[in-house]
Amino acid sequence: MDLFAKFLEDRGPLGKWSRTAHGYYTFPKxxxxxxxxxxxxxxxxxxxxxxxxxxxxxxxxxxxVDEEASRDWGLAYPMxxxxxxxxxxYHEKLEQDLAEFVHKEEVLLLNFxxxxxxxxxxxxxxxxxxVVYDKDCHAxxxxxxRMHIGKRLPFEHNDIESFEKQIKKAKIFQEQTGGGILVIxxxxxxxxxxxxxxxxxxxxxxxxxxxxxxxxxHGFGTLGxxxxxxxxxxxxxxDIDLYFSTFAKSMASIGAFVGGxxxxxxxxxxxxxxxxxxxxxxxxxxIGNIKRLEMxxxxxxxxxxxxxNANNLQKGLRDRGFDLxxxxxxxxxxxxxGSVEEAMVLVKDLRDNYDIFCSVVxxxxxxxxxxxxxxxxxxxxNQDDIDQTIEAFTAISDKLKSGAYAKQAELIKPE
Numbered sequence: 481m482d483l484f485a486k487f488l489e490d491r492g493p494l495g496k497w498s499r500t501a502h503g504y505y506t507f508p509k510x511x512x513x514x515x516x517x518x519x520x521x522x523x524x525x526x527x528x529x530x531x532x533x534x535x536x537x538x539x540x541x542x543x544x545v546d547e548e549a550s551r552d553w554g555l556a557y558p559m560x561x562x563x564x565x566x567x568x569x570y571h572e573k574l575e576q577d578l579a580e581f582v583h584k585e586e587v588l589l590l591n592f593x594x595x596x597x598x599x600x601x602x603x604x605x606x607x608x609x610x611v612v613y614d615k616d617c618h619a620x621x622x623x624x625x626r627m628h629i630g631k632r633l634p635f636e637h638n639d640i641e642s643f644e645k646q647i648k649k650a651k652i653f654q655e656q657t658g659g660g661i662l663v664i665x666x667x668x669x670x671x672x673x674x675x676x677x678x679x680x681x682x683x684x685x686x687x688x689x690x691x692x693x694x695x696x697x698h699g700f701g702t703l704g705x706x707x708x709x710x711x712x713x714x715x716x717x718x719d720i721d722l723y724f725s726t727f728a729k730s731m732a733s734i735g736a737f738v739g740g741x742x743x744x745x746x747x748x749x750x751x752x753x754x755x756x757x758x759x760x761x762x763x764x765x766x767i768g769n770i771k772r773l774e775m776x777x778x779x780x781x782x783x784x785x786x787x788x789n790a791n792n793l794q795k796g797l798r799d800r801g802f803d804l805x806x807x808x809x810x811x812x813x814x815x816x817x818g819s820v821e822e823a824m825v826l827v828k829d830l831r832d833n834y835d836i837f838c839s840v841v842x843x844x845x846x847x848x849x850x851x852x853x854x855x856x857x858x859x860x861x862n863q864d865d866i867d868q869t870i871e872a873f874t875a876i877s878d879k880l881k882s883g884a885y886a887k888q889a890e891l892i893k894p895e
Contacts, residue, residue, distance in 0.1 A: 566760025667710030701730025
């Protein structure tokens with residue numbers, strides 16, 4: 481059989497909707513200035529789908545630095561990987577600033593979050609090692625774990641009893657192989673919004689002697705007294721052996737980093753394949769990220785405004801009876817009951833008639849019969865955005881419960 485022939489019959493659980501969903505539900509185009517209100521199909525919408533937590537993405541000071549750095553350096557410089565010809569004092573400064581901020585001896589700058597953490601997992605583990613990980617970890621972590629040819633032990637999401645069961649198994653395997661144990665979880669789970677049980681897991685470190693990697697993409701800049709993340713929030717930052725985050729959320733940029741003890745970071749610097757064989761982060765992004773981190777560190781009013789908006793949004797939705805699950809972060813998931821087809825009708829109504837744009841998540845990402853509308857509040861939103869959204873959600877929820885969307889949903893089928 482021709483390699484590509486199977487794609488004609490099975491385009492995958494999401495791909496089967498591509499001809500129905502493309503351009504509207506999937507791959508939509510948000511246009512205009514980045515902010516709480518943007519253009520979708522020629523009409524202004526309140527947008528809750530942009531990872532711009534602190535509102536820095538379109539801040540005038542940020543725009544100025546980005547513009548000047550692009551003018552001074554262009555997008556090509558530096559050329560080559562950092563190991564070969566792409567090292568600069570700006571890259572080193574960003575690493576030093578990050579290390580100080582997240583309370584780690586040293587930090588390694590990464591070009592991208594997804595490939596970066598995949599490569600970290602791959603670099604750390606040999607066939608003798610055992611990895612224990614939360615079942616709800618992000619796809620990038622799963623892809624890193626899939627490359628591991630040793631033992632892989634998932635534990636139920638944020639379930640400390642399940643974790644203890646798996647770490648005991650890992651210890652037995654460790655005694656057999658002579659390898660080490662790596663535990664992976666997240667500071668904030670981006671879909672549910674709940675924080676990882678970092679403090680509870682840390683309590684087992686002394687007894688079982690494992691190392692801990694935490695992906696804190698959504699916690700960095702939003703949690704903790706200074707914004708240093710979920711580890712700071714839970715008082716266990718020093719117990720996290722490798723702290724990873726991306727610039728794509730709070731800093732509204734591109735790139736990522738991993739922090740830890742100097743000898744471990746030095747190992748990764750010389751063994752992380754996704755970095756040593758990739759071009760260095762362009763200078764405008766590097767300088768722009770230095771400025772973003774400076775504002776994150778010195779302007780707490782951005783985080784304060786973010787949490788004011790998040791608290792008002794979440795309280796308003798809960799007061800109307802909406803199920804937000806166990807979120808303990810700014811991520812605001814709204815759970816409803818309905819089919820994939822009903823979700824499509826609901827979202828179209830929400831966007832076209834109520835001017836609200838948010839992400840919708842359905843099976844197979846979440847269980848059948850569930851609809852998840854995920855809202856990402858930012859410091860750029862205001863109370864009018866929140867009030868209008870709560871009213872819109874109340875209206876669409878009533879329609880969903882009354883069956884108003886069910887009849888329209890019968891006309892929607894995957895192709």
